[in-house]
Amino acid sequence: MADHLVYEKETDSTSIRGLCKGRWLPKMRGNQETAVIKCPLCGEVIYLTDHMIDENGVVYPAVLCNHCTWMAWMRLDGWFR
Numbered sequence: 001m002a003d004h005l006v007y008e009k010e011t012d013s014t015s016i017r018g019l020c021k022g023r024w025l026p027k028m029r030g031n032q033e034t035a036v037i038k039c040p041l042c043g044e045v046i047y048l049t050d051h052m053i054d055e056n057g058v059v060y061p062a063v064l065c066n067h068c069t070w071m072a073w074m075r076l077d078g079w080f081r
């Protein structure tokens with residue numbers, strides 16, 4: 001969908017500390033593959049463990065920051081199953 005924010009996969013770092021805003025890092029939760037991002041407004045680390053990510057990288061439902069008012073529908077570019 002055109003109104004989804006597109007997040008690119010982080011390639012410069014494998015750690016959350018080095019994760020840039022607007023990018024995502026793969027993360028394992030048990031045997032579930034998920035992702036982590038940072039809020040573009042406040043920098044809060046947001047785990048997508050409670051979200052569904054489809055084969056195109058579209059995240060359901062919208063992502064919310066618990067630290068500020070940021071909310072967005074997003075797609076994780078480079079997401080593969």
Ligand SMILES: [Zn+2]
Binds near residue numbers: 043067068069
């Ligand atoms: Zn925030």
